[in-house]
Amino acid sequence: xxxxxxxxxxxxxxxxxVKAQNKLKEMEVGDVLIxxxxxxxxxKNVPEWARKExxxxxxxEIDDGEWEVIIEKMK
Amino acid sequence: xxxxxxxxYKEWFKGAWPYLTGxxxxxxxxxxxxxxxxxxxxxxxxxxxxxxxxxxxxxxxVDKWYYFSSEGAQRTLEGGLLNHGGSIRNIGIIVGALLAVxxxxxxxxxxxxxxxxxxxxxIGGLLMGYGARIGFGCNIGALYSGIASFSLSGxxxxxxxxxxxxVGSKMLVKYFM
Numbered sequence: 001x002x003x004x005x006x007x008x009x010x011x012x013x014x015x016x017x018v019k020a021q022n023k024l025k026e027m028e029v030g031d032v033l034i035x036x037x038x039x040x041x042x043x044k045n046v047p048e049w050a051r052k053e054x055x056x057x058x059x060x061e062i063d064d065g066e067w068e069v070i071i072e073k074m075k
Numbered sequence: 076x077x078x079x080x081x082x083x084y085k086e087w088f089k090g091a092w093p094y095l096t097g098x099x100x101x102x103x104x105x106x107x108x109x110x111x112x113x114x115x116x117x118x119x120x121x122x123x124x125x126x127x128x129x130x131x132x133x134x135x136x137v138d139k140w141y142y143f144s145s146e147g148a149q150r151t152l153e154g155g156l157l158n159h160g161g162s163i164r165n166i167g168i169i170v171g172a173l174l175a176v177x178x179x180x181x182x183x184x185x186x187x188x189x190x191x192x193x194x195x196x197x198i199g200g201l202l203m204g205y206g207a208r209i210g211f212g213c214n215i216g217a218l219y220s221g222i223a224s225f226s227l228s229g230x231x232x233x234x235x236x237x238x239x240x241x242v243g244s245k246m247l248v249k250y251f252m
Contacts, residue, residue: 011186065182
């Protein structure tokens with residue numbers, strides 16, 4: 001089980017979502033992807049997509065206007 | 076208990092409001108705009124005036140430009156920023172958006188990541204600005220206010236907005252990521 005950080009700071013929608021989708025495809029079940037974002041609309045669409053796909057998702061506020069979306073690949 | 080943990084603070088200021096709430100509020104406010112000013116809500120047309128004022132401030136002259144040739148347009152330009160309702164409204168949008176992120180303590184100055192991002196932003200901005208003027212409106216003036224006024228043009232604008240968005244997204248993924 002490995003943990004991968006995906007730096008999406010400074011990137012606007014839909015770039016963080018597309019990057020997260022591509023990255024997660026390369027990963028194994030049980031791996032954890034941490035998407036780092038500072039664009040508030042990515043805080044909505046990245047967790048929404050991951051939950052719909054059936055993965056475990058948690059959002060953490062790191063700093064003012066910075067979040068980490070933690071996705072555990074479930075399938 | 077700190078204000079950060081207050082239930083109403085979280086609900087009203089911190090978290091995003093549902094899309095439906097936003098849609099209803101926008102609709103109500105654009106009705107207020109139409110009733111009080113006699114004109115439907117628009118955003119990008121105002122930016123053309125801002126551009127003209129900046130151009131005049133550095134010594135340019137737009138008197139002969141077709142776009143600004145009507146009497147109304149000339150009067151607006153002569154009246155200046157503070158006498159232009161649309162400008163005040165756009166300033167209000169900017170100040171309001173800033174206030175909203177500050178209240179949610181979400182303010183951050185974002186880094187520019189790469190030259191590609193700059194190029195994409197400049198090309199995108201120019202295309203949007205040009206398109207909005209040549210199409211007599213942006214997604215607010217032409218789409219939103221168009222549809223709200225029962226105008227077929229709003230729906231046509233919307234259809235091609237979708238087609239453009241599909242092409243734009245494909246290009247974004249292919250060339251700018």
